[in-house]
Amino acid sequence: MKSFVYTIQDELGIHARPAGMLAKAAAGYKSVVTIDNGTKKADAKRLMAIMGMGVKKGTTVTVLVEGEDEDAACAAMEEFFKSNL
Amino acid sequence: MLVREGKSVFKGVAIGKIFVYKKADKAVTKETITDVEAELARFQAAKEKALEQLKSLYEKALRDVGEEEAMIFDVHQMLLDDLDYNESITGIIESEKMNAEYAVFMTCEQFMAMFLSMDDDYMRGRAADIEDISKRVISILNGTQVSPEAMPEPVIIVAEDLAPSETVQFEKDKILAIVTQKGSANSHTAILARTMNIPSLVTTDIEVDPKYNGRTAVVDGFAGLLYVNPDEETMVKMTEKKKRADEQRALLQEMRGKDTVTKSGKHIHLYSNIGGVQDVDAVLENDAEGIGLFRSEFLYLGRDNYPGEDEQFEAYKTVLSRMQGKKVIIRTLDIGADKQADYFEIPKEENPALGFRAIRICLTREEVFRTQLRALLRASAFGNLGIMFPMIISVKEIVRIKEIVEEVKLELDREDIAYGNFELGIMIETPAAAVISDLLAPHVDFFSIGTNDLSQYTLAIDRQNQSLDNFFDPHHEAILRLIQLTIENAHKSGAWCGICGELGADMELTARFLQMGIDELSVSPGYTLELRKRIREC
Numbered sequence: 001m002k003s004f005v006y007t008i009q010d011e012l013g014i015h016a017r018p019a020g021m022l023a024k025a026a027a028g029y030k031s032v033v034t035i036d037n038g039t040k041k042a043d044a045k046r047l048m049a050i051m052g053m054g055v056k057k058g059t060t061v062t063v064l065v066e067g068e069d070e071d072a073a074c075a076a077m078e079e080f081f082k083s084n085l
Numbered sequence: 086m087l088v089r090e091g092k093s094v095f096k097g098v099a100i101g102k103i104f105v106y107k108k109a110d111k112a113v114t115k116e117t118i119t120d121v122e123a124e125l126a127r128f129q130a131a132k133e134k135a136l137e138q139l140k141s142l143y144e145k146a147l148r149d150v151g152e153e154e155a156m157i158f159d160v161h162q163m164l165l166d167d168l169d170y171n172e173s174i175t176g177i178i179e180s181e182k183m184n185a186e187y188a189v190f191m192t193c194e195q196f197m198a199m200f201l202s203m204d205d206d207y208m209r210g211r212a213a214d215i216e217d218i219s220k221r222v223i224s225i226l227n228g229t230q231v232s233p234e235a236m237p238e239p240v241i242i243v244a245e246d247l248a249p250s251e252t253v254q255f256e257k258d259k260i261l262a263i264v265t266q267k268g269s270a271n272s273h274t275a276i277l278a279r280t281m282n283i284p285s286l287v288t289t290d291i292e293v294d295p296k297y298n299g300r301t302a303v304v305d306g307f308a309g310l311l312y313v314n315p316d317e318e319t320m321v322k323m324t325e326k327k328k329r330a331d332e333q334r335a336l337l338q339e340m341r342g343k344d345t346v347t348k349s350g351k352h353i354h355l356y357s358n359i360g361g362v363q364d365v366d367a368v369l370e371n372d373a374e375g376i377g378l379f380r381s382e383f384l385y386l387g388r389d390n391y392p393g394e395d396e397q398f399e400a401y402k403t404v405l406s407r408m409q410g411k412k413v414i415i416r417t418l419d420i421g422a423d424k425q426a427d428y429f430e431i432p433k434e435e436n437p438a439l440g441f442r443a444i445r446i447c448l449t450r451e452e453v454f455r456t457q458l459r460a461l462l463r464a465s466a467f468g469n470l471g472i473m474f475p476m477i478i479s480v481k482e483i484v485r486i487k488e489i490v491e492e493v494k495l496e497l498d499r500e501d502i503a504y505g506n507f508e509l510g511i512m513i514e515t516p517a518a519a520v521i522s523d524l525l526a527p528h529v530d531f532f533s534i535g536t537n538d539l540s541q542y543t544l545a546i547d548r549q550n551q552s553l554d555n556f557f558d559p560h561h562e563a564i565l566r567l568i569q570l571t572i573e574n575a576h577k578s579g580a581w582c583g584i585c586g587e588l589g590a591d592m593e594l595t596a597r598f599l600q601m602g603i604d605e606l607s608v609s610p611g612y613t614l615e616l617r618k619r620i621r622e623c
Contacts, residue, residue: 012207016214017156020163047167048196051211054203 001066002074006081013056018084023047025080027083031067033077038062044052086311088594091264091289094275095325095362097302097334099284099326100320103297103313106247108562108623115217124178128185131225131596132171134519136465138199138221144288149257157214170196186226193219201541241302242410250276262304264311282334286311314382320463333615340614341372347599347623354605358585362400365407367610372617375412377533377607378585379404379458382419390428391453397460405468414471414607415535416512417457419443423549438547443476448485458493462504470507475532476615478517514538514586519567526578532571533607536586540564559588576602583607 014022026030026033026044031082037059042049044063055061063081065074118124139162146155149181164170170192177188193215200212215333221444231379239261243252246267263278268287272282278285279289284306291297303323307330356377357368368376384392384400405413420426421442434440461472474486487509497504513519513537522532535550543563546553568584583605588594590608595616600608608616 013205015258016160016163016211020160023163023167043168046169047163048169050198051208052203054205054208055613056205 001062002070003062003064004074004078004081005060005062006078006085007060008055008057008085010085011057012051013059014050014085015052019050021048021084022050022080024074026068029065029067029073029076031065031068031070031073033073034064034066036062036064086316086319089289089291089311091291091309092312093306093309094285094287094304095283096264096330097282097284097306098323098330099241099306100323100327101239101241101302102263102395103300103302104242105293105295105298106242106244106251107293107295109483113190115187117185118178118182118184121179121182124185125175128174128188128222131185131222133465135164135218136222139165139218141299159524161214164214165222166305167567169518170215171596178359186223189219189222205307206257213248224579229302241296241304243291243293262286262306264291264304266291266293279424288370305541331474336618337371337614340617343617343621345374345617345620347620350452351598353603353620354412354583355417355613355620356414356583356585356605356607357610357613358607359404359610362403364610365375365404369407370611371610373610373613375414375469376408377412377605379415380419380463381415381417385418385420385429386424386426386518388426388428391456394460394463396456398463401461401464401470405464405470408468410469412469412471414473414508414510415461416473416475417444417461418447418453425546438499438541444474444482444486445476447474448482451489454489455493458490459497462490462493462497462507463502465505465507466503467505470505472507472529473510473512473531475512475515475535477511477525477537478515480521480524480528483511483525487528510580512585513571514542516543516567519571522571522574523577526574529580531580531605532575532582533605534568534582534584534586536564536568536569536584539567539586540588543567557610559591562596565594565597568598572601572603581605592619595619599623 010018016017023045034069035044035052035053037055040053044050044054063077065077067073139158143158143162146158156620158477163207173195174185177183177191197212197214200215201209203209207348216314234249239259241259241262241264242255243264244263244266247263252263260283263283263285265287266289268275275285284304286304286306286309289311297313300313303315303319305312305323305326307326312323315323332468345353354374354377356375357364357373358370358378358380359365359368359376360380362382381397382595401415401521419442420429421431421440424435425431429444429446431441439450464470469590474483477483488511494504508530510529510531510533511525512535513532515538520527520541526532540546540559540561543550543587544557544561546557547556572582581604584598584603585607589606590612592615599620606616
């Protein structure tokens with residue numbers, strides 16, 4: 001399993017559009033991608049679940065990646081967070 | 086003929102047939118099914134169709150109104166593709182053996198509840214998106230979706246209210262006007278209607294009843310009226326009004342963005358007169374280059390106590406920020422005469438027009454004046470401000486005013502409150518001020534001639550007294566000579582001079598004013614483009 005920690009910079013937090021893009025990006029990998037904000041967890045492939053976490057600006061989340069393509073998936077997720085959130 | 090009132094959000098006239106738009110109903114019938122596979126396939130097909138529609142709506146919105154407005158349809162596609170949403174629907178169909186409409190409805194309720202319970206306004210707002218996508222799928226499933234192709238000719242749409250997704254799905258050239266029962270002047274639909282230049286009424290007291298379908302109607306966006314089955318007289322009148330409005334709009338488009346410059350190459354500042362914050366929209370819509378007269382009285386009228394400094398500051402700041410660095414000239418309190426507020430407790434006067442009004446009140450009740458000046462100075466940090474004082478008759482007054490302004494500045498300095506640069510000017514609206522304009526000019530940055538009062542005082546004719554209309558000549562040589570004198574004296578001292586009274590918009594006098602050397606004309610927003618055209622011809 002791989003993971004990284006990221007603090008949300010976007011003014012609106014993880015809002016609808018980046019959450020949708022994240023779900024699309026995560027769906028491109030076989031690995032299970034989980035977002036954890038300390039109190040709730042969500043499958044990154046599920047848009048409404050991500051939005052349901054209500055992650056705000058300044059919140060630090062842990063992203064866990066587990067599966068056969070976890071190296072590539074984790075690198076891609078980290079890149080996605082940095083450039084979109 | 087049926088006449089209904091509404092709030093106009095776009096000024097224009099439309100004549101055509103009514104199309105009653107009924108919202109896709111989310112309420113569905115609950116049915117038990119036997120063929121689960123068929124029902125799942127039915128849902129998949131409806132979902133695919135909804136996704137296709139959203140995709141083309143996104144592209145259409147991108148073309149018509151831009152990326153920001155279009156984005157919502159991209160988000161809708163993503164939401165509709167969400168795994169949890171889809172699994173919930175297929176789960177209800179499979180395990181409860183329920184029809185697809187009901188499955189979508191129940192799923193919609195569940196996810197809306199989830200978003201509505203969140204402690205974040207943005208996320209709560211997303212419940213409406215869930216509802217919107219679910220309604221789309223349901224209306225495809227039960228065949229109630231109104232497709233834009235259902236309208237063979239351009240129509241006047243009558244609806245309860247329109248979601249952005251609904252407004253945008255209509256072909257732009259198929260909509261003559263939009264009339265809604267709900268909505269507000271700031272609703273999404275209203276903003277969209279304005280961007281698309283569609284005459285529109287909101288909060289109209291009309292039933293959204295299919296019986297109106299196909300009836301001839303007129304939407305008068307100037308008066309905020311809807312006529313259903315108009316009689317012949319109304320039809321003739323409205324056809325004429327529409328013709329004029331269309332011509333005006335063509336003119337508007339032609340003059341928009343052009344320089345206000347005379348044939349000999351002199352640039353004239355073409356500004357607007359406004360009475361409140363709400364008029365700024367009209368100023369921008371008509372492409373005025375600034376605000377030449379902001380009557381601050383509106384803040385004082387229609388209430389039972391003095392407006393506070395912060396309240397005034399917010400109003401001035403809003404106007405200054407919205408004008409984005411363009412000149413905004415605010416006239417200090419001009420109350421008295423025909424504009425009265427009870428809480429000022431001004432004793433009854435024999436002759437109010439010649440009485441206790443405007444600057445005379447301010448210089449007598451300094452605390453009222455100082456509050457306004459503090460608000461104005463604080464607002465000056467947010468734009469390009471000019472402050473103008475009404476009803477001046479002597480040098481002594483302007484000297485005293487400037488002393489007070491300096492004191493207010495010191496006060497703000499002491500409190501470490503920021504203010505910016507601003508110009509100081511006076512209204513020339515008494516014959517006295519015009520005659521001694523050579524003595525007044527060295528004390529100010531600008532003059533603005535208030536021709537309404539100047540005419541009334543020069544000709545000794547009460548403008549409210551209609552029986553004197555035969556004696557009143559707005560082009561009286563005495564008035565024109567005073568204007569000429571004022572302009573000359575301003576220029577001798579390096580001050581600029583404008584007109585903010587009704588005469589400023591009198592196109593018969595435009596050439597003469599330009600000859601006199603006028604620097605600025607401030608008129609009602611609606612006259613801006615017409616006057617620009619006139620100035621460019623002189």
